Amino acid sequence: MSHQPLLEVKNLTRRFGGIIANNNVSFEVQKDAITSLIGPNGAGKTTVFNCITGFYSATSGEIFLHGPDASVEVGKLLNRPFTGGSYLVSRAGIARTFQNIRLFKEMTVLENLLVAQHRMQNRNLLAGILLTHAFSIKEEESVNRAYEWLDMVDLAVDANRLAGELSYGRQRRLEIARAMCTNPCLVCLDEPAAGLNPRETVDLSRLIRKLRDECGVTVLLIEHDMGLVMEISEHIVVMDQGAVIDRGDPEHIRNSEVVIAAYLGTDVEDET
């Protein structure tokens, strides 16, 4: 792909006190691609994710999002005086899901999706209280869009149930749908297959493909399920001990000695 990447992580370093969680991490996410971030436990993948989505601010380094509207630097959004915060990152077009599902458990499935669409709704207080026509149109549109997404993730039958009482797999799918309802250009999935059974994992990979092919979003995911990663990724970034050790297409990663060493614990120097 010749054009500019959607997301550019440049020399990202994140320290927690004396611990360096990410050391000089750099990689790109191409537009309309599925990129995976893999690595053994504690490699710093989730820290990278949290930096990208604005939940941590980077100690040093930059993260650029070259969205359809404008290019933004995530760190600048966070440090904007008074109004800065991670919510701006989401507004810039990065949506995310969480490793341990964070749904609004005591709200219905549909309401979860309506909350996510708050930027597309009429937020005028008076319009809502007086129930103006413009308000109702927007409201109906968002209910519609919510149902479209529920169809997409196959949850339409559960629309009016509480999110907290869905099964685990369904909660995962709902969380993806909710992230998508914010109309992002990049969606970051943090271990979407964790806790799913093999059949659900197959469905998930189909869903992720669909997100990319039909909805035109770029996907960045952290995953431990190598089957899934190798199957759907176009680009894989491997991290170990806070640094990127290798990156490339699945075939390259499969045969990469550093990656195998990182996972299996063999010492590369000893073998050579």
Next chain:
Amino acid sequence: MSHIPTSTGQDVALASVVPKSPAVDGASATRSSIDFKHSLKDAMVAGVLTMLVFSPITNFILQQYSFKVDWFRTPLFLNGISIGLLVAFVRFFVSVGIQTETGERFTQKYLTAQKGVEVEDEHADGMQRLKKILLWAAIAAGIFMALGLSGVIYLGTAAAVVLVILFIVIAMGVRIPKRRGMKHPWKGALPVLFLVGLVVPLVFFYFGIFGKSWANNLILAMIYVLLGLGLNIVVGLAGLLDLGFVAFYAVGAYFLALGAQYLDIGFWTALILAPVAAALCGGLLGFPVLKMHGDYLAIVTLGFGEIIRLVLVNWIDFTGGPNGAPAPSPTIFNLEFIRRAKGDAVPIHEFLGIPYSSDYKFIFIYLLLFIISMGVLRVFTQLRVMPIGRSWEALREDEIACRSLGINHVTVKLSAFMLGAFTGGIAGVFFATAQGFVSPMSFNFFESVLILSIVVLGGMGNAIGVIIAAFTLTLLPEFLRDFAGYRVLLFGLLMILMMIWRPNGLLRAKRPVFEREEVSV
């Protein structure tokens, strides 16, 4: 009716299969015939146990240094033996009643429902539900009126209870959110009920059974309804524990009192400006502290409440300190509620050509407060189905997820805080004008606790529950005036029973249903 009972978190795996329906379970369960022997045993045990517990407390009277046993102590309400008999009697009927089909359905629906939230389509078969509500309300009102007319309870008390029931019924209609393209399920009944709510107190007043004292009590109760609704936004919806809510109440009340004293503003001006002032105070407090949550926020708000009170107590030159400050009465189109004309003011009874009564003021405040409480409830109901209301609840559920969805948590919290404070301000103005006098004593920490317990007791986030709790907690002490010594005991007992049977509050929070068909695009 589409009741779908729901759990939060538990039985996730089971729940994904089929939505359970208690009505279906109850009907399909094969029911054995009523076991009277079992019921009798139950009643005996309950009665004897009650006597054993209560008799030593109530039948032994401490006289100087010795006990005197009085088995027939009056009033019977305090007699351990009679309490025991009463408990046995009630237990027997409850025990039998529970074994009937209706009883079974009742337990299925109300008593075993320990879950916090329920999804309910409020627009489904509204007429049927309305009929049911009206029937129950009419029965309850009828019973109290009959008791009142036959002299068992004071007629004024009966009238007040009827007004409370009316208020709750109307509130039930008002709290169904409106949506375009969907008729309000109560159709034309709501405006009629609303008018009835305005007329009935006038009728009662005309017949002389609704006077100053009960009007004043109901006004106070409705002020707590307003406070409860306001705090419900902050605690129930947005999930911010606010222990200093009384501060905004004080701001509203003192705005009227001091505004009249220094700026010569009247009731109506204050009614518009005081809530704004209270909301600004809320914003001022909220802005720096809303990045905190949970316990820390509670402590800061607690401090804020105390600061406001201490300022009121100690700034004697300005606020009058512990001596308080007088507050003006309301006016209607410049007609005043005074006995004799002062200056160019026209007393209302002279204008209308009716004899003077000091009750007019209270009846007027009652009616005005009734309209305003309903208006506030209407607005808050609508807020819940608006993006802002959803954001509040989402924020209570999970702040991090909210941020990941682009919700600015600080402004959302701030809006909840300010709107709650706004309502507190309205309540404060009414309090000041109804009492005619404000003093820092009325705004101590206990008030904050009372308002918070109204919200918690009512069921966090459920407006009707909050209203019922507000009436219960403010009027119960009035009803129990005869047993003043046991008031706190009964209050505590009520709280304990609630926590055992209804840990989630009187009524469960309800979630709206969105159907696909209703959308026509």
